[in-house]
Amino acid sequence: MKKIEIVQNILEANESIAARNKQLLDKHKVFALNIMSAPGAGKTSLILQTTARLKSRLNIAVIEGDVASTVDAEKVENEAMAVVQINTGKMPESCSLIAAMIEQALKDLPLEDTDLIFIENVGNLICPAEFVLGEHKRIVISSLPEGDDKPIKYPMIFADADAVVINKIDFLPYVDFDILSFRHTVEGLNPRVKFFEVSCKTGEGIERWCSWILEEMANPLQ
Amino acid sequence: MKKIEIVQNILEANESIAARNKQLLDKHKVFALNIMSAPGAGKTSLILQTTARLKSRLNIAVIEGDVASTVDAEKVENEAMAVVQINTGKMPESCSLIAAMIEQALKDLPLEDTDLIFIENVGNLICPAEFVLGEHKRIVISSLPEGDDKPIKYPMIFADADAVVINKIDFLPYVDFDILSFRHTVEGLNPRVKFFEVSCKTGEGIERWCSWILEEMANPLQ
Numbered sequence: 001m002k003k004i005e006i007v008q009n010i011l012e013a014n015e016s017i018a019a020r021n022k023q024l025l026d027k028h029k030v031f032a033l034n035i036m037s038a039p040g041a042g043k044t045s046l047i048l049q050t051t052a053r054l055k056s057r058l059n060i061a062v063i064e065g066d067v068a069s070t071v072d073a074e075k076v077e078n079e080a081m082a083v084v085q086i087n088t089g090k091m092p093e094s095c096s097l098i099a100a101m102i103e104q105a106l107k108d109l110p111l112e113d114t115d116l117i118f119i120e121n122v123g124n125l126i127c128p129a130e131f132v133l134g135e136h137k138r139i140v141i142s143s144l145p146e147g148d149d150k151p152i153k154y155p156m157i158f159a160d161a162d163a164v165v166i167n168k169i170d171f172l173p174y175v176d177f178d179i180l181s182f183r184h185t186v187e188g189l190n191p192r193v194k195f196f197e198v199s200c201k202t203g204e205g206i207e208r209w210c211s212w213i214l215e216e217m218a219n220p221l222q
Numbered sequence: 223m224k225k226i227e228i229v230q231n232i233l234e235a236n237e238s239i240a241a242r243n244k245q246l247l248d249k250h251k252v253f254a255l256n257i258m259s260a261p262g263a264g265k266t267s268l269i270l271q272t273t274a275r276l277k278s279r280l281n282i283a284v285i286e287g288d289v290a291s292t293v294d295a296e297k298v299e300n301e302a303m304a305v306v307q308i309n310t311g312k313m314p315e316s317c318s319l320i321a322a323m324i325e326q327a328l329k330d331l332p333l334e335d336t337d338l339i340f341i342e343n344v345g346n347l348i349c350p351a352e353f354v355l356g357e358h359k360r361i362v363i364s365s366l367p368e369g370d371d372k373p374i375k376y377p378m379i380f381a382d383a384d385a386v387v388i389n390k391i392d393f394l395p396y397v398d399f400d401i402l403s404f405r406h407t408v409e410g411l412n413p414r415v416k417f418f419e420v421s422c423k424t425g426e427g428i429e430r431w432c433s434w435i436l437e438e439m440a441n442p443l444q
Contacts, residue, residue, distance in 0.1 A: 038261040039347050039376065040368025067348060069374045095317050095348045123375070124346055125261050126289060126317040145367035145390065146262025152291045153345070154261065168367065174396060 014131055017099035021106060021134025028111040031217045032119060034097075034133050036157060037141035038150070039123030042167040044072045045200035046141060046209075047118045051079040053210050058115040063105045065097040065122045072120060080118075084108045088122055096127035099134055116217065125150065129157035137162040137216060144171040148182040151189060159189040163196060165209065170199040236353050239321035243328060243356025250333040253439045254341060256319075256355050258379060259363035260372070261345030264389040266294045267422035268363060268431075269340045273301040275432050280337040285327045287319040287344045294342060302340075306330045310344055318349035324356055338439065347376035359384040359438060366393040370404040373411060381411040385418060387431065392421040 025032050035043045051060050061082040064073040073085040084105040088094045102119065109117070119135060121128045140161040142150055145168060151158040158164065164186055166179065183195055194212065198205035247254050257265045273282050283304040286295040295307040306327040310316045324341065331339070341357060343350045362383040364372055367390060373380040380386065386408055388401065405417055416434065420427030 038345065039372055040260060040365075066375050068377050069371075071371055071374055095346070122348065123260065124317070124348055126344070126346055127349075143262075143367065145365065145393070149291075149293055150261055152293055153288055155290050171367070171396070174393070 011130060014099045017103055018132040018134040021099055021102050022136075024106060024111070025117070025134060025136070028114070030111055030114050030117055031213075032117040032133075032135045032137075033213070034119045034121060034128075034135035034138050035141065036121045036125075036128045036139065036161075037123060037143070038125050038146055041123070041141045041143040041146065042200045043120045043123070043141060044075055046165060046167065046198070047076055047120060048079055049198075049200050049203065049206045050210055050213070051076065051118070053206060054116070054213070055079060055081075057214075059113055061109050061114045061117045063097075063102065063109075063117060063119045065101070065120055067094045067122060081114070082109050095122060095124050096131045097121050097133060098131045102133045116213070125154035125157050129154075129160060139163050139165060141165045141167050142182070143168040144175045144177045147175075148177045148179070148185075151182065151185040155189050158186050158193075161186075161190060161193055163194040163212070166195065166197045167200055169197050169204060170202050233352060236321045239325055240354040240356040243321055243324050244358075246328060246333070247339070247356060247358070250336070252333055252336050252339055253435075254339040254355075254357045254359075255435070256341045256343060256350075256357035256360050257363065258343045258347075258350045258361065258383075259345060259365070260347050260368055263345070263363045263365040263368065264387075264422050265342045265345070265363060266297055268387060268389065268420070269298055269342060270301055271420075271422050271425065271428045272340070272432055272435070273298065275428060276338070276435070277301060277303075279436075281335055283331050283336045283339045285319075285324065285331075285339060285341045287323070287342055289316045289344060303336070304331050317344060317346050318353045319343050319355060320353045321355050338435070347372065347379050351376075351379035351382060361385050361387060363387045363389050364404070365390040366397050366399045369397075370399045370401070370407075373404065373407040377411050380408050380415075383408075383412060383415055385416040385434070388417065388419045389422055391419050391426060392424050 059081045062076045062080045064085045073083050077083045086101045138161050196209045281303045284298045284302045285306050287308045295305050299305045308323045418431045
């Protein structure tokens, strides 16, 4: 039972820091998206595509979470107004961003001049489901080559998402992925979820995804 | 510091259980492979392909690790002699198999009649790197659609692998994946690693991978 108590304490402490992060973001009218997925599903690509389309209208910052390396931060620094890299290092911190890391990162961002923050979580479908960060919306990306059974195998992260982005739809001719069955499984876990079918390579579907972000920013209490 | 001590205690306890598992396997002359990868890279497909080719020569059992569901166990039960499903449930256990779970699973397998066990770990490139299970060889699968930067971003799991299987090589015309650069990065972390380039869809490269397993089984002390 001791282990369970420790975990409970960590999660409660995380929630109270996340609530403080949310207050700080709301005070500065900054909208934050927590972008989660398996490794290689396209988190960085989605952030790059979205930032390229919205940067003329919004000041966009990115918080990049990685176990090691700065390769993603280097990719986005030309598109975003500001980028903060977090390296989560070794266990037990390594498998997800946690609210305390975001609290630190927010100190390095010009919040008064920022409209939108993308928080790119560590590539993992398990741990990030447990840790709220203070974000307004939780986004999960699933890519076609991963297979359509991921919501069955990693239900928690899908159950708690506000939107699921189905990426790499340009792979549809080459993979065995049943989009209807995938959506049906996710809806069974999470009836109110929004879906976006996109290709970050061809740009297909990105416009509708960007429109949704703008609508949510205009009505943050929805 | 308290948190670090607790983690240290968990890892040390895990190592001593893993050593007991290894002793038990060696006593029964059973060879065990720990198969690790990101979600959707092809762990189940590799186990199915390998089992189909080797089952006429070897008695093969599979231990299936998943956060939730039994979909993978159902897929392999026609090919393998015996299958044990482990559902790892919620945090903190959920992000990897640990040695104590394997200790339980081994009690449900007919070890005296088994030659080879595939342990399919939870789909994750972070946590499984920390937990030895008692396996003889640690295998990491990377698939082409994930991108060639995974060893830069998740170095620990690659640094400690005995073999890296590059799967979905039939996707080479459709993705931007530099196999030489990928191998070079992995070799920088781990000079003694073996590479196998395969397609679990077409069967390409599986023969060589199976030969390596048979060689390693014949010379387990190498």
